[in-house]
Amino acid sequence: MIAAVDETTILAGLRAGDEGAFAQLVDQHAPSMLRVARGYVPSREIAEEVVQETWIALLKGIDNFEGRSSLRTWLFAVMINIAKARGLRERRDADAAIMAFTDGTVDPARFRTADDPYPGHWKQGEQPSPFPDTPEGSVLSNELVDVAGRELDRLPDRQRMVVTLRDMLGFDSGEVCNMLDISVANQRVLLHRGRAAVRQALEEYLEDRS
Missing domain, CATH: 1.10.1740.10 (RNA polymerase sigma factor, region 2, helix turn helix motif)
Structure with missing residues (x-):
């Protein structure tokens, strides 16, 4: 930078x-x-x-x-x-483009609905389990980075772009909203769901290893 x-x-x-x-x-x-x-x-x-x-x-x-x-x-x-x-x-195919921008990688039922005070966030009891804070977790760090990268590539376009701009390139919320022409609320939901999908992929990877 x-x-x-x-x-x-x-x-x-x-x-x-x-x-x-x-x-x-x-x-x-x-x-x-x-x-x-x-x-x-x-x-x-x-x-x-x-x-x-x-x-x-x-x-x-x-x-x-x-x-x-x-x-x-x-x-x-x-x-x-x-x-x-x-x-x-x-x-x-306009329909295919729309699907690419809206399709989810995590079951939508796991998220709070639009009329909830915290729309787009995890429902109670649906959050992924936390990663273990152990020496083994440190050893796995490179593998987890690879898993996260692959999952990021699979995200729907808008989720991937928001996560990339915010978490990888360091743009703030306002900059991302202006660049992508989206609302603050939409940006927040896309970021949350994108992060959630990556986190779930990491969670499943760790569970498979256990």
Whole structure:
């Protein structure tokens, strides 16, 4: 992540056509951008094209950047807009797209309903069991990271994007809501359900080992 003290220097370099500044930005953000773009389009190849379009848009529009958000937030917002437009062109079956955005990986009956004071959260008695705080748990850490990564890849698109932006890339709730054009409440439910699905996968993995 670019430190706040460096962003002015990076920005000045980009505006001056400094290839080093551009290369630094690409090295720092391209993998994360690809991961998020992949949530909007049907293949990695198309996601790579989206990222390339974003870099072109950055270079063309950098002089119009007003600094009302961080450069990183602006970059991801541009990329998400491009990915959304490309995704709409690529997805022929609108119903399939809708299902991809709403389908659940955890039984919906385990969550509180919309009229509950805490909608989207676990019902009483439905929470996953906590992970054991033992030396064995530390030994399993690398395996658990792999399990979590695989489950994250299987999440419905919007859940995966919210979890990725919040927990892996460090964007705050407001930034995620603006980038994905969703409400605070929707963001909270998507984040909770995405985290819950990953946690359940880890729980089941540990149970299988016991």
